[in-house]
Amino acid sequence: MKDAPVFDQPPNRGVRPLIHRAPAGLKLGVALALAAGTAVVPVTWLWWHAAVAALLLTIVFMAKIRWRPLGARLLWFSPFVAGAALASALQGPAGPGWRAVALRGSLCLLTMLLLGATTSFSALLVVLHRIRVPALLVTTLALMYRYLHLLSDEAQRMNRARACRTFTPSRRRTWLISGEVIGRLFVRASERAERIYLAMAARGWS
């Protein structure tokens, strides 16, 4: 699994670019429209793909997004392209062909990466709340986002503490230990969930 999102923080250089300050709902809507459109239009409509690519690259430039992490993340997509190419080769001329898949997939991926880079997750949650997504789901998303880093830090600390006392590493022992670490992580998460409920109740939630 990859590291924490590279794009978690907006660029701190001076005034935040216009894109970052645009309303989250608008950005979400545009991103979804672009992705959905790109996924369904026929591959032969090259003008669509070219226009979308141009728009995305403009946004990258205007929003001052760093190239390198973006490019690195796009490369993650290559195994899928390779898989599609292999499948295409095996199944013959019928089917959309790996190039189409690669093009569409990359454009949609870039769209979502840019959305993540220019919009904070909390802003997206507010949008979800406004469009009447059930409160339980929004709360779950919010709490997950809030405690994600905490829990992964806890998991890392537990792993490190165990590693300090592991003198003869073996695969079997690593599996047992990792299983225990995840188990303890769940117990801690449940206990913390209980305490969070108390803290919410203490401030009037019911």
Next chain:
Amino acid sequence: MHIPDGFLDAKTAAVAAVFSAAGLSGALYQLRRELPPRRVPLLGLGAAFVFAAQMVNFPVAGGTSGHLVGGALIAALLGTPAAVVVVSTVLIAQCFLFADGGVTALGANVFNMAIVAPVVGMAVYRVVQRLIPGLRGQVAALAFAGWCSAVAAAIVCAGQLAWSGTVAWSVAFPAMAGIHMLIGLGEGAISALVFYAVARTRPDIVASRPAGSLRGFLGYGLLATLGVALFAAPFACPWPDGLDAVAAKLGFARRAAESNWAWMAGYRLPGLGSGGAATALAGAIGALVAFGLAVLLSRLLVRTPAEAAKPAVDR
């Protein structure tokens, strides 16, 4: 198993989205009625837990390592509707935060990993747990359930790819099912290890899992079955000739693939006649092996007979 954008066509993505929206809404509705306010933060923390747990590496061979996916495990720990919501949350976040899994494929990914996987896992868990008593039974049940959930999700995923015409069934099915029959062993083993660790230190947490209404569970089961039937069954039908004709009329890619690359259509044990029977046999053998390994694991983990006799939860 996160399907990226561009791999599914409009109809498949739309149908999958409808199915998963239905399943997720049902789960939310059920939780709103049954979940006490005390346990609401547990959903969010459960999702954060699944995320964090997926980052822990389990070395396999050479430099590669596997990791937990968690559908069956979280269903065993929190109940089916909670598992549906928790895994959906993780998938939504992965899609928007990490661009892991396409946004147009979100419906399909949610259906495969947040509905099929936990439901199949839970169904298997409940059945096997009744067969073998005690904690050993629960551990074995979860190990096998983890395997089944991985394979089931993979099969439905293959069906979706085939229905979109992106990858032919004869390529997708053996590839996905085959790989996940192996990956599923890891998933089952890790799920069992984690469950055992939790049950040993805090059996009360396991015991406080909600019983879950049978009607609700049947609802998910029905939804999952419909989805499997829609996405996978047409391809797995044991009467390929009739379906071939239909497929040819509707322009599916499968027909061309079958004739050229029949040798690739995986699970054909030599010497057996019909392809369908061979596939079913291969699958059954795989499942038996997985089940045997699950029982073996439970015996290795739960050593003391005293421990084995009493379950972590009295259900």
Next chain:
Amino acid sequence: MKPAIEISHLDYHYPDGTPALCDISFAIAPGECVGLLGPNGSGKSTLLLHLNGILPEKPAGGGAVRINGEAVAAHNLGAIRRQVGLLFQDPDDQLFGSTVAEDVAFGPSQLGLVPETVSERVQSALARVGLTDHAHRPPHHLSQGEKRRACLAGVLACEPTLLALDEPTSGLDPRGRREFKALLREVAGTKLVATHDLELVVELCPRSIVLDGGRVVADGPTVELLNNEALMLAHGLERPHILRHIHPHPSLAAEPPMRSDGGENFRPVS
């Protein structure tokens, strides 16, 4: 005048039957700042959770706990929780919002206030704790000291009359501790501070209550209690160093209190 907190013969058992609190009785007048001391497991946190009705799980309303004269019962939990601000031991449990501002707004919005008022309360609370610049940061980017201040802001935004704090300075570096101590000094109202930080208690709380094994073993002027070495050692505590070098009955005004201006500089208040 009605006591701000009045506990009369409070008993509590954990769900598994272990006794946690035995026959606790004391009263705290409005405006008092009282330290709650005791070894680990003495029941300090459990006692604090009784102040706003989180414990017992089903408040019977028998009058064992009274806040501003009103008995804590199942039917008036909302009103009680408006008056009692509780700061939990682990700031990560309490800071559950996606950003600092959102978290501080939680309490006021639960009170049913209109968005403008909520916003005002958030801004003033953040200003009081010095976190105005951090309003839109996610909690996991804050330092431990900043998290504690954010928790305090979240509680202050509800404008309680009474503050109950559970280990407010644990895990803080010396600067964080100084800043938090200065903040607490400025907050008006009744305060009950459960802590191991004996020096904090000497500096902030004229009166202290010592708990051990769920019972009140001492209740009196802080300096007197903490100078009593035998008492301290008998209950898992000790005489703090700050008292070793000062005459047993110091006048605290002899040493001017220090106030932080939010940065590195400390200037005596004069």
